[in-house]
Amino acid sequence: MADLYDLNAVRDSFFASQRRSSEAPTVPDEQVYVDRTGRVRLGTGTERDAPLSKVPHGTFAALGKAERLAEERRVARRKLPENAYYEDTPGAEGWVYSITTEFGNTYVMCAGFNGTQYDVRLLEPALEDVPKLDQHGTHLYHSGKICLSSSLGSGVPDLETAYSRSAVWALGVDFVRLGHSFPFNYNQ
Known part of the structure; x- marks a missing residue:
């Protein structure tokens, strides 16, 4: 799994998907996950026995x-x-x-x-x-x-x-x- 604390990598993963207008990255190592404690993780979605939730990469947005x-x-x-x-x-x-x-x-x-x-x-x-x-x-x-x-x-x-x-x-x-x-x- 990629560095769990590299927030720049997490941000870059979101940006890459949003530029492609995609809800998910094309490279598995760029997928963002959240564990049961709320910790944000970057990687393949497998960490021992911990269930991870896959995060859609769409833009956080609301129209005025x-x-x-x-x-x-x-x-x-x-x-x-x-x-x-x-x-x-x-x-x-x-x-x-x-x-x-x-x-x-x-x-x-x-x-x-x-x-x-x-x-x-x-x-x-x-x-x-x-x-x-x-x-x-x-x-x-x-x-x-x-x-x-x-x-x-x-x-x-x-x-x-x-x-x-x-x-x-x-x-x-x-x-x-x-x-x-x-x-x-x-x-x-």
């Missing part, structure tokens, strides 16, 4: 609000419906848009960033309290939030994915409203 909104505007212009607009009411910020499915049903939704991921709320029609439609079957929480993924919080990493998943969700809910199972999950 202005940068995030600029990126969202680019996505909205290129990918969201032409009727999309940004709502900036405190507590209800997000991109509002409507989708009309192949069945002719219109869904108005709002996709917004919650600080870690994008959530989508169904604004219209109000389906969350329809007795014959259950949360699990419709992937719609009582709050109106759509369950877009199995990740913690049910959100997705970007606006484009939030929009595309919500459009597929709307079509799936049309089938549920017609008395069928949600068609896009193999286990339903």
Whole structure:
């Protein structure tokens, strides 16, 4: 294993991967690991019997609000419906848009960033309290939030994915409203 205390080598390993836009180094000796005590190590990931956690080498980054909104505007212009607009009411910020499915049903939704991921709320029609439609079957929480993924919080990493998943969700809910199972999950 390489020198465990050479922080310059650890930094260089991160920089090399980030320049290649890679989450992992191409040379095993450049991989960074963390042991159970939190100690950062550089090497091949084997040290006696100690289990080591592999560290992805992506950039530590978070967009500021202005940068995030600029990126969202680019996505909205290129990918969201032409009727999309940004709502900036405190507590209800997000991109509002409507989708009309192949069945002719219109869904108005709002996709917004919650600080870690994008959530989508169904604004219209109000389906969350329809007795014959259950949360699990419709992937719609009582709050109106759509369950877009199995990740913690049910959100997705970007606006484009939030929009595309919500459009597929709307079509799936049309089938549920017609008395069928949600068609896009193999286990339903």
